[in-house]
Amino acid sequence: AQKVTQAQTEISVVEKEDVTLDCVYETRDTTYYLFWYKQPPSGELVFLIRRNSFDEQNEISGRYSWNFQKSTSSFNFTITASQVVDSAVYFCALSEANFGNEKLTFGTGTRLTIIP
């Protein structure tokens, strides 16, 4: 069975600090996909990134970067120079590539608060 663990329930940092959100996953499949979503206070779920299991290259998008390490089954998310608008709950999710099993399995989320 697939599982996603986000051990950090809540994190608070002062604006402009860097922050890393941890995500550890479990799956028996060799082909799978990892995602990050942002849920701001308004409640919607905003797609941030998708990574497949064969691509371990780190990705950077502006102030956001992601570190995928298969050896440790981790897919961590770093925000550089954090801003108040980054305050949200962030979810890591896993999807397997089997027919009929493409659902997203979510972690419990990390609530990030950026203090001005």
Next chain:
Amino acid sequence: DSGVTQTPKHLITATGQRVTLRCSPRSGDLSVYWYQQSLDQGLQFLIQYYNGEERAKGNILERFSAQQFPDLHSELNLSSLELGDSALYFCASSVETSGSSQYFGPGTRLTVL
């Protein structure tokens, strides 16, 4: 704006009642997923449809049912509502199925009194 629409945004009803939540996927997306977000259960997958056919079922109660219509919009029907059904219900859509990015609608917040 993800391009996925959900109506209504808020729904308040009483125990024992029946409600219908509606979702329109992004243009071109064939796959629709329903998820429930509650404080105690987190984000849980309910059911998936692909081009009108049921594809997968998750932790969906027997009191709940869904369908996807020929125009690809989907409806989630919740009946014999209980207090514990109060939650945020999300619809998501994707182009295909395996590994495609899922884009979420704004959600329907259901309150059962």
